Amino acid sequence: MRRLPVYILIDTSTSMRGEPIEAVKGGITSLIESLNQDPYALETVCLSIITYNASAEQIVPLTEVYKFHLPEIIAKGRSALGEALMLLTSKVPEEVHKNTPETKGDWKPLLFILSDGGYSGPIAKPIAEFKKLTFGVVVACAAGEKSHIDVLRKITNDVIQISTIDSTSIKSYFKWISSSISTTSMKIETAGEYDMAIDALPPLPNEIKVLRSTNN
Amino acid sequence: MSLVTTLLEQCGIQASLAQGDDFQKWLINEAWNKYKDSRMNKRIVIENQVKDLNIKLSNGTVRKDYTASFSLSKDVVTDFWIDGCDQLGLKCDISEENECTISGKPSQPGDFKLKLSYKYDGMIDGEEPLSIELPIAFNPNPRSLWKDIPTDKNVIFYKDDCVCEYVKVEEKEETGPRKDIVAASQRGRSHAQEGKARDDHFKLVHCEDSDWYIIAVADGAGSAKYSRKGSEIACETVVAHCLEKLKDSAAFEEKIRAYKNAEDEETARKQMANIIYDIIGNAAFKAHKAINEASKANENSKPKDFATTLMFAICKKFDFGWFIASYWVGDGAMCLYNEKKGTSKLLGIPDEGEYSGQTRFLTMPEIFKDATAVFERLRFSIEDDFTSLMLMTDGVSDPMFETENNLNDFEKWKEFWNKLKTGFAEDEIGGVDLSDDNEESKTQLLKWLSFWSPGNHDDRTIAILY
Numbered sequence: 001m002r003r004l005p006v007y008i009l010i011d012t013s014t015s016m017r018g019e020p021i022e023a024v025k026g027g028i029t030s031l032i033e034s035l036n037q038d039p040y041a042l043e044t045v046c047l048s049i050i051t052y053n054a055s056a057e058q059i060v061p062l063t064e065v066y067k068f069h070l071p072e073i074i075a076k077g078r079s080a081l082g083e084a085l086m087l088l089t090s091k092v093p094e095e096v097h098k099n100t101p102e103t104k105g106d107w108k109p110l111l112f113i114l115s116d117g118g119y120s121g122p123i124a125k126p127i128a129e130f131k132k133l134t135f136g137v138v139v140a141c142a143a144g145e146k147s148h149i150d151v152l153r154k155i156t157n158d159v160i161q162i163s164t165i166d167s168t169s170i171k172s173y174f175k176w177i178s179s180s181i182s183t184t185s186m187k188i189e190t191a192g193e194y195d196m197a198i199d200a201l202p203p204l205p206n207e208i209k210v211l212r213s214t215n216n
Numbered sequence: 217m218s219l220v221t222t223l224l225e226q227c228g229i230q231a232s233l234a235q236g237d238d239f240q241k242w243l244i245n246e247a248w249n250k251y252k253d254s255r256m257n258k259r260i261v262i263e264n265q266v267k268d269l270n271i272k273l274s275n276g277t278v279r280k281d282y283t284a285s286f287s288l289s290k291d292v293v294t295d296f297w298i299d300g301c302d303q304l305g306l307k308c309d310i311s312e313e314n315e316c317t318i319s320g321k322p323s324q325p326g327d328f329k330l331k332l333s334y335k336y337d338g339m340i341d342g343e344e345p346l347s348i349e350l351p352i353a354f355n356p357n358p359r360s361l362w363k364d365i366p367t368d369k370n371v372i373f374y375k376d377d378c379v380c381e382y383v384k385v386e387e388k389e390e391t392g393p394r395k396d397i398v399a400a401s402q403r404g405r406s407h408a409q410e411g412k413a414r415d416d417h418f419k420l421v422h423c424e425d426s427d428w429y430i431i432a433v434a435d436g437a438g439s440a441k442y443s444r445k446g447s448e449i450a451c452e453t454v455v456a457h458c459l460e461k462l463k464d465s466a467a468f469e470e471k472i473r474a475y476k477n478a479e480d481e482e483t484a485r486k487q488m489a490n491i492i493y494d495i496i497g498n499a500a501f502k503a504h505k506a507i508n509e510a511s512k513a514n515e516n517s518k519p520k521d522f523a524t525t526l527m528f529a530i531c532k533k534f535d536f537g538w539f540i541a542s543y544w545v546g547d548g549a550m551c552l553y554n555e556k557k558g559t560s561k562l563l564g565i566p567d568e569g570e571y572s573g574q575t576r577f578l579t580m581p582e583i584f585k586d587a588t589a590v591f592e593r594l595r596f597s598i599e600d601d602f603t604s605l606m607l608m609t610d611g612v613s614d615p616m617f618e619t620e621n622n623l624n625d626f627e628k629w630k631e632f633w634n635k636l637k638t639g640f641a642e643d644e645i646g647g648v649d650l651s652d653d654n655e656e657s658k659t660q661l662l663k664w665l666s667f668w669s670p671g672n673h674d675d676r677t678i679a680i681l682y
Binding site for chain 1: 275327359406671
C-alpha cells in the first residue's frame with residue numbers, strides 16, 4: 001500500500017521554552033485528532049517528528065496516524081538545524097518505500113519545518129545532502145523576527161513567517177499543516193497524484209505571511 | 217515526678233514538671249514531623265519509580281479487538297487496580313505476578329484516561345493509595361468514516377451509482393456450453409464520500425445472429441468534469457459500430473478462415489490488420505469524434521472535459537478456436553487468461569505514467585494522429601479455448617496488481633482469478649460463482665467490487681467473458 005509520509009521538523013531550543021513549546025504540543029495533538037477523523041488521511045498518512053536543540057532526535061519514527069503517540073517535548077539548548085537535516089537525510093531513505101517491480105512505493109514525502117531564531121553548528125553540507133532527497137512539498141516556517149530566513153530559503157523556496165512566536169500563531173501553523181495533509185491525501189486518492197507546490201495547498205491563515213523570494 | 221522527668225533524671229538531667237511536659241511535646245512533635253517526612257519521601261520515591269516506568273497503552277480502534285499489557289515490579293508495588301475500563305467496553309485482568317492486561321472491544325472513539333491506583337510495601341491501613349493517569353486513545357474505524365452520499369439525480373449526465381449485467385448465452389445442442397459475459401461497475405468511495413457521480417462505464421453485447429461478443433469498458437478521468445458522459449459515449453459508440461459491422465459477418469469470417477489457413481503468414485497478417493483497422497480502429501475513432509461532437513453540443517466545454525480511457529474487444533468461437541481482436545487506450549487491464557495452459561496475455565500495454573494519474577485518454581488528438589498510432593493499440597489473434605477474457609478499470613487493477621510487472625505475471629492473474637472466486641472472508645465479502653449461465657454472479661460481482669484496499673477508492677468496473 002502506498003503511504004503518504006509526512007515529516008515535521010521542530011526547533012526545540014531554549015527560545016521555544018514556555019508558551020511556544022506548549023503551543024507546539026497542543027498543535028500536534030489537534031493535528032492528530034483531526035487526521036484521525038479524515039478517512040483519506042487515516043488510511044494513507046504516516047507521520048514522523050524530528051526535534052532539534054543541542055542535538056537532533058527523531059522522537060517519533062514514521063508512524064501511521066492511528067498509532068501515533070506524542071512523547072514529552074522539552075525546550076532547551078541551542079538549535080542544531082544542520083544536524084536535524086542530516087538526521088532527516090538518513091531517515092527518509094530508510095523509512096520511505098521506493099518503487100519496486102512488484103510494489104508501488106510511497107508517495108513523495110511532505111516536509112514541514114518550524115524554526116525560531118537562528119541555528120548553531122555547520123549548515124552548508126547538511127543542506128547540500130538534504131537537497132539530494134525528493135520531497136513533494138517542503139515548507140519552512142520562520143517563527144519570530146529573529147529567524148534566519150536566508151538559511152531557510154536555502155532549504156526551500158516556500159518560506160512562510162509568523163511574526164511572533166505566540167500560541168495563536170503556532171497553533172494556526174499546525175492547523176494549516178493538518179489541512180494541507182488532508183488535502184494532499186485526498187488528491188492522491190482522487191487524481192492519482194498531487195501538485196508539488198505550496199499554491200495547491202489550502203490558503204494560509206492570516207497570522208502567516210508568505211515570504212516570496214525576489215530573485216527567482 | 218512524671219514519667220518524662222524520671223527518664224530525664226536517669227540520664228542525669230534535672231527538669232521541672234513543666235519542663236518535662238514541654239520537652240515531651242517538643243520531642244513528639246519533632247519525631248512526628250520526621251516520621252511524616254520519611255513517609256512522604258517514600259511515597260514520592262515510589263510515585264517517581266512508577267512514573268519512570270513510563271507505562272504507555274497503545275492506541276486502539278473502535279469495535280476492533282484491543283489488548284495492551286504492562287507489569288509492575290512487586291518490589292515497587294504490592295497491589296494495584298485500574299478504574300475506568302468498564303465505561304470504555306474494556307476489562308482489566310491482573311495476575312498474581314502483577315501483570316496487567318487490558319482487553320476488549322472499545323465502544324467509543326476519543327481520548328480517555330484510565331486511573332491506575334496502587335499500594336506499596338509499608339503502607340498503613342487507611343492510607344490513601346497512590347494513583348497515576350494512563351492516557352488511552354481509540355480511533356474511529358476508518359471504514360465507518362466513509363460516507364455514501366447518493367448522486368443528485370438532477371446533475372447533468374446523471375448515471376446510476378452502480379450497475380451490473382449478465383449476458384446469458386445459453387448452450388445449444390450443436391454448440392454445447394457457450395461463454396457468458398458478466399460485468400459490474402461500482403462508484404468509488406472517494407466519489408461516494410462527496411456525492412459525486414460514477415465516471416466508469418461498460419457495455420456488453422452478444423449478437424444472437426452472428427454469435428460475436430462485443431465488450432467495452434471505459435474509465436472517465438477523475439479530473440474531467442463530464443468524463444462520466446465521455447466513458448458512456450465511448451462504450452456506446454464502439455459497441456454500436458462493431459455490432460453494425462458484425463451483424464452480417466460472413467465476408468469477414470471468410471477472411472478470418474483464410475488468415476488461419478494462410479501459408480504466407482506475414483502478408484495474411486497485414487491484410488487482416490487492415491480489416492481489423494476498419495472495424496476496431498474506426499470504432500475507436502468514431503468514439504473519439506462522437507465525444508468531440510458532444511463537447512460542441514454542450515456549451516462551455518472542451519473535449520478534454522469528457523476525457524476517458526477505453527478498452528474493448530470483439531470475439532467469436534470458430535471450429536478452429538477463438539478469434540479475438542481488441543483496442544486499448546489508457547490504464548486498467550485487459551487480459552486473456554488461460555488457466556490450463558498457464559498463460560495470461562495482456563491485450564496491449566497499459567498507458568501508465570510515472571504517477572498513475574498520467575495516463576492517456578481517448579480524447580487526446582495524438583491517439584489518432586496517424587495510422588501507426590492506431591495500429592499500435594490494436595491486437596488480434598486466434599486462440600485455443602481460454603478460461604476468461606477480463607477487462608477492468610484501474611480502480612480494480614491498481615489495488616489488485618499494483619505494478620505493470622505484476623500485470624505480466626501469470627501467477628498474479630491466477631491469484632486474481634482465485635480471489636474473484638473466493639472473495640474476501642475477513643471483510644465478509646463473498647466470492648463470485650463463475651459457473652455457466654449463473655445470472656446471480658452479476659450481483660455477486662458487484663458486491664465483490666466493494667472490497668477494501670487502503671488508499672484505493674476509485675470507481676471500479678470489470679467485465680468478464682468466461
